[in-house]
Amino acid sequence: xxxxxxxxxxxxxxxxxxxxxxxxxxxxxxxxxxxxxxxxxxxxxxxxxxxxxxxxxxxxx
Numbered sequence: 001x002x003x004x005x006x007x008x009x010x011x012x013x014x015x016x017x018x019x020x021x022x023x024x025x026x027x028x029x030x031x032x033x034x035x036x037x038x039x040x041x042x043x044x045x046x047x048x049x050x051x052x053x054x055x056x057x058x059x060x061x
Contacts, residue, residue: 001027001038011036012045019059026051030059 001020009018011029018027018036026035027043034050036043053059 001041001043005043009043009045013047028053028059033059 001022006018006020006027009027010016011018011032011034013034014029014031016029016031018029020026021028021035024035025038027038027045028035033053033055034047035053036045036050038044
């Protein structure tokens with residue numbers, strides 16, 4: 001994921017900072033506990049496409 005793109009992308013819900021999880025190909029919002037998928041190198045920043053993180057899942061970064 002391009003560092004410049006990651007610096008300008010924010011969570012579409014809370015406008016908070018996102019953490020890149022390269023292993024899972026996701027951008028994670030710690031505040032909303034949502035993981036937005038990255039498909040073919042393109043972040044999908046739609047709330048309905050995001051995965052809710054379970055309470056017991058650790059969020060790195």
